[in-house]
Amino acid sequence: MRWIRLLPILLSATVSLLGLGAAAQSTSSQATALVVPYAPGGGHDSVARILAPRLAERLGHSVIVENRPGANGMIGADYVARAKPDGRTILLASPAEIVIAPSAYKKMNYDPMKDLAPVTLAATTPVVIVANPSLGVRTLADVIALAKRTPEGLAYGTPGEGSSQHLAGAWLAHLAGIKLLHIPYKGAGPATNDVVAGHVPLAIVGMAPVLPFIRDGKLVAIAVTSPERVTWAKDVSAVAESPGMKDFAASHWMGVMVPGRTPADIVQRLQADFATVLKLPDVRDRLAALGVDPVGDSTAAFRDYLAVERSLFAQMYKFSGLTPE
Known part of the structure; x- marks a missing residue:
């Protein structure tokens, strides 16, 4: 165990x-x-x-x-x-x-x-899906399309196996009909650092540790997993806005x-x-x-x-x- x-x-x-x-x-x-x-x-x-x-x-x-x-x-x-x-x-x-x-x-x-x-x-x-800018994705639709072109699974990092972020990713993959490869880390910090460095394409983490990287352009905020957009980040869409995702919420x-x-x-x-x-x-x-x-x-x-x-x-x-x- x-x-x-x-x-x-x-x-x-x-x-x-x-x-x-x-x-x-x-x-x-x-x-x-x-x-x-x-x-x-x-x-x-x-x-x-x-x-x-x-x-x-x-x-x-x-x-x-x-x-x-x-x-x-x-x-x-x-x-x-x-x-x-x-x-x-x-x-x-x-x-x-x-x-x-x-x-x-x-x-x-x-x-x-x-x-x-x-x-x-x-x-x-809010939990946020972030990507390295070099991945070339800007929206959740972009991520889903890329995942469908990646049959071996599109990797995403989280703070750990069984974390709320991991489960949010599993639910997203289920609803979107895509394969996401979970990479567990010992905390949000290491997961974030690996996405910034380009070692992992995506991460699903709490907004707090990645907000500075988003503001500096080192990460792209794809979508928040809260039911609605957050008031202080109105330009970041909510997963629930995407087709087939209206009930998705994981704060x-x-x-x-x-x-x-x-x-x-x-x-x-x-x-x-x-x-x-x-x-x-x-x-x-x-x-x-x-x-x-x-x-x-x-x-x-x-x-x-x-x-x-x-x-x-x-x-x-x-x-x-x-x-x-």
Whole structure:
């Protein structure tokens, strides 16, 4: 199993002190841990480091970003699920460890629906299909036409096998009737770098890590996988605009979750704190610069959102050809 093979590496999870470049350290009893289940430098990590100092102002004590990467986010999620339910250990969750893992694994160390409690949907970021300019494609129709002329399969990189981006690619290939060859990487950064270098023709990744390359002309934005075009990138079409794709939607999101036994009053207090922080103009501006749209909805709305997402990704998982481990 992936979990077993990766365990020696995963146990070396990095703990990063908020924005100070300090050496890793354990969370103080006087601090709140904002756990990122991925390595430093990615989209979740960047968002956490924007939110943490403003959240600390609301809470009246320090908020430390802890990176606990591994097993497609499950190391960090399991850590939070087992933490004391006092509101001092918070997960900045992603689809992988919450709504995809139940389809990918026959057995898990935690139940995302029971051992973790939803607080709020913090933000969404569109998944985007990007290409190296030398490939000569500018639209999704161009990509589909090229794939049909490439019977061995048109390669695309993603942050990893079974990721939301991988499943989006599998669903796209199914709907378009084309063959796409999935190339998994250990994160969006390496996948993006290989497309920029011309080693892989396409990538399907979150908008945040590729936005600078798109702005500099080093990558071509083919289409976003959100239901509609995003307001700050109106010139990039949505996959759903293409014939036969009207129901296609696969956004990447960042959700706030706490241990499942956390009292309701603590959950509601945290929901209010995060919602307030996500409305701050400077926070919204900094998130927008990363290609991230802040949300901060109610706990009930986030719970309903997760139920829909789990059903959607279960369907997408079938198109990937993967089998549960």
